[in-house]
Amino acid sequence: MAQTETAQLTPDAIREAFKTRGGRARDVAEALGLREAQLVAAHIGQGTTAIAAHPDRLIPAIERLGTCMALTRNASCVIEKDGVYSDYHPGEHAAMTLNPDIDMRLFPKHWVHGFLQEQETDTGIRRSVQVFDAAGDAVHKTYLREGSDLAAWAALKADLALPEQRDVLEVEDRTPPEGAKSDPSKRDLLLKEWRRLTDTHQFLRLCAKFRMNRLGAYRIAGEPFVRALAPAAVPELLKQAQQNAIQIMVFVGNRGCIEIHSGPVHTLKAMGPWENVLDPGFNLHLRQDHVAEVWAVEKPTKRGAAISVEAFDAEGNLIVQFFPVAKDDNDHRPAWKKIVAGLPGLEVPA
Structure with a gap:
């Protein structure tokens, strides 16, 4: 301790x-x-x-x-x-x-x-x-x-209630951020197996197989599965989802818990560095100034292509992920794909 x-x-x-x-x-x-x-x-x-x-x-x-x-x-x-x-x-x-x-x-x-x-x-x-x-x-x-x-x-x-109620608590050291783990020499193998995915949940196992992690794989994959976006793509995505009445899935988490919103976004309000969704029953508060990398990612599935937008901080920690709400057991949502394709990109990835 x-x-x-x-x-x-x-x-x-x-x-x-x-x-x-x-x-x-x-x-x-x-x-x-x-x-x-x-x-x-x-x-x-x-x-x-x-x-x-x-x-x-x-x-x-x-x-x-x-x-x-x-x-x-x-x-x-x-x-x-x-x-x-x-x-x-x-x-x-x-x-x-x-x-x-x-x-x-x-x-x-x-x-x-x-x-x-x-x-x-x-x-x-x-x-x-x-x-x-x-x-x-x-x-x-x-x-x-x-x-x-x-x-x-x-x-x-x-x-x-615990039998012992102590007002002094010992804590452990924090686990250091993992950062991006990548191996450019295995890019071709990564893409070969990426094309064979049938479910998004297989992706992390694929990364582990090549001793990479999510961000490391994104950095070397490139087209057609990955596109680097500008940090401003995140508030633009929320605005487009609001204006086009697109139902989205928002994943926010830490090492111990991931919480998910599935549905529309209505009320957007920027306050200083914070981008906020302020809807009845659902609030989201994002430190936009912490967003260092954003990636548009496509993963093949049996239900069509699953397209996500994912934001990371400067240390490589995942901040938030956005997906469309799937309908009729179909991951492919043309309106969502059009919105993601129109988000501002980066000429040179981070």
Whole structure:
């Protein structure tokens, strides 16, 4: 276990600093040299309870809360969806919720630290379930809505509270960004097997076979499967989807959770570096200034060509992916293909 440099701050000092500084817990923790989970843990006994974090126990309990807001983020993008955490499918390495509104892929080994929070706000008590990985970074958060079941909340607290409630939390070092892994000498082999794909889920296995990753493969593949786009392609894509009433799939995730929106986008609003979708039941917040590379990618499938637009940050981390919503078991959507083809490209790839 490795502590951050200022982890010697007492819980009292952390709480006072949070109260004095205000703002988002993530930002305050960073300013203090802590991880967000350490800041949350400092409030144990002050409206915060440590709970079992494994999704096999947690997600069924959250389902009983009724309608909630599900929030998943990485350093550059946040997705928020309202709905019920129903249709949960457990799995040792990957689990899923398949509700049309709360559609997630969960990776249980990263669900390490769990908390319930009850915070006093100007509008009343805000209740949330927050899960963090071993490094203390947020994996997923659930916020109760006005109609959520408070009896189920009390039951969740009673059933999942840990026997030991400690307000000091040890965290591990963060895993360094992987960056782009590529092997230009294997480009021909990569493209040969790329043409044989029958499902998009086969792609990462293909990359692993040649000891590459997603971004590394994109950088060497080139036409006809990959085209480098300008960073400005992302807000343009959202605008085109809005104006043409195209239903899209938006994937936002981190090591422990991927959350998916499937449907239209209506209200777009840029605020400083943030590009935002502000729709009832669905919000997206993207740090456009973090977008360093964007790729239009085509993968063959049995249901037609699947075309995505994918954005990465300067360290090679995947920020967000966009696909069309497939209809009638067909991945090929001509209107979507036309929009992607019209997005601004780069003469020289990043």
